[in-house]
Amino acid sequence: MVRLITHNLLACHVKGCNSNNFPLAFDGPQIEIREAEFNSDFLMGFFPKIEWSALVNASRQLGDQSLPEQQPDAENIDDALLKALHHVLLEIHVENGKMICPNCSHIYPISNGIPNMLLAEHEIA
Amino acid sequence: MPLKILIQFAQAHPDFRIPELLSVAQIYGFDIVVPPKPDVTRPFMTVEVQEEEHARLLAQRCILVKSVLELYASGPSYSHLHTLNRTQAHLWAPYKETPWKFMVTGYRQSVPKTRQREVVEGFSYMALEGRIDLTQPELELWCFEEYGPQDKAPLRPKYDRDGDFICVWFGRLIAKGTARPLIHKFDVKKRAYYGNTSMDAEMSLLMANQTLSAPGKLIYDPFAGTGSMLYTAAEFGAYVVGSDIDGRQMRGKERAPGVLRSAAQYGFAERIFDLFTFDVTWHPWRCGALFDAIVTDPPYGVRAGAKRLGRKQGVPLRDSITAMKDPSTYVPPTHPYELSTLAYDLVLLARFLLRPRGRLVFFLPTVNEEYAEVDVPQLEGMVVISNSLENFGAWGRRLITMVKTEVLDRGPPDLRVRNSEAGPQHVPAHKDFREKYFAGFNKPADTPS
Numbered sequence: 001m002v003r004l005i006t007h008n009l010l011a012c013h014v015k016g017c018n019s020n021n022f023p024l025a026f027d028g029p030q031i032e033i034r035e036a037e038f039n040s041d042f043l044m045g046f047f048p049k050i051e052w053s054a055l056v057n058a059s060r061q062l063g064d065q066s067l068p069e070q071q072p073d074a075e076n077i078d079d080a081l082l083k084a085l086h087h088v089l090l091e092i093h094v095e096n097g098k099m100i101c102p103n104c105s106h107i108y109p110i111s112n113g114i115p116n117m118l119l120a121e122h123e124i125a
Numbered sequence: 126m127p128l129k130i131l132i133q134f135a136q137a138h139p140d141f142r143i144p145e146l147l148s149v150a151q152i153y154g155f156d157i158v159v160p161p162k163p164d165v166t167r168p169f170m171t172v173e174v175q176e177e178e179h180a181r182l183l184a185q186r187c188i189l190v191k192s193v194l195e196l197y198a199s200g201p202s203y204s205h206l207h208t209l210n211r212t213q214a215h216l217w218a219p220y221k222e223t224p225w226k227f228m229v230t231g232y233r234q235s236v237p238k239t240r241q242r243e244v245v246e247g248f249s250y251m252a253l254e255g256r257i258d259l260t261q262p263e264l265e266l267w268c269f270e271e272y273g274p275q276d277k278a279p280l281r282p283k284y285d286r287d288g289d290f291i292c293v294w295f296g297r298l299i300a301k302g303t304a305r306p307l308i309h310k311f312d313v314k315k316r317a318y319y320g321n322t323s324m325d326a327e328m329s330l331l332m333a334n335q336t337l338s339a340p341g342k343l344i345y346d347p348f349a350g351t352g353s354m355l356y357t358a359a360e361f362g363a364y365v366v367g368s369d370i371d372g373r374q375m376r377g378k379e380r381a382p383g384v385l386r387s388a389a390q391y392g393f394a395e396r397i398f399d400l401f402t403f404d405v406t407w408h409p410w411r412c413g414a415l416f417d418a419i420v421t422d423p424p425y426g427v428r429a430g431a432k433r434l435g436r437k438q439g440v441p442l443r444d445s446i447t448a449m450k451d452p453s454t455y456v457p458p459t460h461p462y463e464l465s466t467l468a469y470d471l472v473l474l475a476r477f478l479l480r481p482r483g484r485l486v487f488f489l490p491t492v493n494e495e496y497a498e499v500d501v502p503q504l505e506g507m508v509v510i511s512n513s514l515e516n517f518g519a520w521g522r523r524l525i526t527m528v529k530t531e532v533l534d535r536g537p538p539d540l541r542v543r544n545s546e547a548g549p550q551h552v553p554a555h556k557d558f559r560e561k562y563f564a565g566f567n568k569p570a571d572t573p574s
Binding site: 001002003005006009010011012013022034035036037039041042045049112113114115116117118119120121122124 | 340341343364366370372375376380381382385395397398399400401402403404407408409410411412414415434435436442443444455457458
C-alpha cells in the first residue's frame with residue numbers, strides 16, 4: 001500500500017483545486033513488491049474506471065515498463081497483458097514518500113503504507 | 126425438488142436471523158422461502174429451499190445457524206409426529222440400508238436416557254435395516270423436544286417437566302453449522318491489534334454477511350478505526366479498503382500498522398487493499414461507483430468522538446497559509462459531527478460511492494422508546510432491506526442494510542456544513558445521541574411525555 005490501482009483513484013480535494021488535480025505526483029517513493037492473488041474478474045471489473053495514461057506514467061515513474069502507452073480495448077486484453085496489469089495495479093506498493101498535487105502543490109505524506117490525506121484549515125470550504 | 130428444512134438457530138441476535146439467511150441465499154444465488162412472521166424467541170424455524178446443496182450452503186456460511194435438517198415431521202406430541210411421519214416414507218425410505226444414528230435432544234430441558242430409548246423405539250415402524258454407527262453414520266436422525274421457557278417458580282427437580290414439550294421436531298441432519306466457530310477465530314481478545322471501539326467478533330461477522338462479501342469484491346469502511354469490519358469482510362474473500370480521520374486508530378503504537386498486523390495474524394494481510402487517513406466528508410476519491418459494499422459502525426460520539434475537519438459553527442476558518450507552518454506536525458482543527466447529520470451524510474456518500482446494487486451496512490444507535498421507522502435516513506435510490514435491533518434496554522443499535530437501486534451518476538454530494546434549514550426535517554430519536562446517552566436517556570423536565 002499505496003497500490004497503483006488506488007493511486008489511480010485519488011485526486012486532490014483542496015477547496016478550489018478542481019483542475020489538473022489528478023494524478024498526484026510521487027516524490028521520493030520507496031516501493032515494495034508484494035505478490036497478490038490473481039483474479040481476472042476483479043481486474044476486468046475495474047478496467048473501465050482506470051485512467052490509462054495516469055497509470056502508465058505512475059508505473060514508469062516507479063521503474064516498471066510492462067504496460068503499453070496506448071490503452072487497449074477491453075475485448076483485446078490477452079493473458080500476458082492481463083498479468084502485467086495485475087502486477088502493476090496490485091503488486092507495486094508505495095510504502096513511504098509523498099504524493100503532491102500538480103495544481104496546488106499540497107503534499108500528502110505516505111508513511112508505513114498509509115497516506116495522510118487530511119486537509120488544513122485553509123483548504124476546506 | 127423443493128425441500129422443507131428445519132434450521133436450529135443459536136439463541137443470540139434473533140432479529141438478525143432472517144436478514145442473514147436472505148443475504149447468504151443471495152450470495153450463492155438461490156431461492157429461499159422464509160416464514161413471514163416467525164417467532165424468534167424459539168430456536169427453530171422451517172424454511173423452504175429447492176435443493177439440499179442450498180441447505181448445506183446456509184450451514185457453511187450463516188453465523189447464527191447451529192444445524193440444518195430435512196424436516197420429516199413435527200407436532201405437539203409424539204402421536205401427532207408419528208401420524209405425520211408415516212406419510213413421509215417417500216423421504217426416509219431411501220435410507221433403509223444406510224448406517225445410521227439416532228439423537229434425541231431436549232431444548233431447555235434434557236431428556237433422561239431411559240426415555241430417549243423409548244423415543245427411538247417409537248420410530249421402529251420406519252424399519253431401518255442399516256447398521257447402527259455412532260461414530261461416522263451416513264444418516265443422522267435427530268429428534269428435538271422443544272420446551273417452553275421456564276416459569277419463575279423456585280428450582281424444580283430436573284425432570285419435573287419431562288415430556289411437557291410444546292413441540293417435537295424430527296428430521297435428517299443435512300449439515301451442522303460450520304460458520305459459527307469463526308467467532309473464536311475473530312475473538313477480539315486474541316487479536317494482534319484491537320482497541321476499545323473494536324466490534325465484537327459475532328456482530329462483525331454478521332455485518333460481513335450483510336455486505337454479501339465474496340472473492341472479487343471491493344468493500345469499504347469509512348470509519349475503519351481498528352479494522353474490525355475489514356477483517357470479517359476479508360475472511361469471505363473480498364478486498365477491503367479502510368479510512369479514518371484518526372490515523373492512529375489504524376496504526377497503533379508500533380511501526381507496522383496494527384490493522385496490517387491483525388490481518389497478517391488471520392492470514393489475509395494481502396486483502397487489505399489500502400488504508401487512508403482522511404475525513405470522509407473531504408475524501409479524495411476522484412469518481413463514484415467504486416465499491417460493492419460499504420460497511421461501518423459510525424462513531425456515535427460516546428466512546429469515539431464523531432468529528433469532522435473545520436471549526437465549530439460560527440467560528441471563521443483561517444484562510445492563510447501561515448496556519449500550517451510545519452506540515453509534518455500540523456494537526457488540523459476538528460469540530461463535533463452530530464449523529465443525525467452524520468448518518469444522513471453517510472447514506473448520501475454511499476449512494477455516490479457504491480456500484481449500482483451495492484449495499485450499505487451500518488449501525489444506527491437509537492433511543493428505543495422514541496424510535497420510529499422514519500428515523501432511518503430516507504433517500505431516493507437507496508432502499509432499506511433490513512433493520513435488525515440489538516437491544517441494550519433504554520437504547521439499542523440497529524443494523525441497517527440498504528441497497529443502491531439507481532444507476533444514475535449524480536456526482537459527489539455536497540457535504541459542506543449546512544444550517545438546519547437544509548437537509549432532513551424530521552427529528553430522529555438518535556439526534557444528539559451523545560447528550561442523551563450521558564443523561565441516561567432521561568427526558569428533560571419540560572419535554573411532553
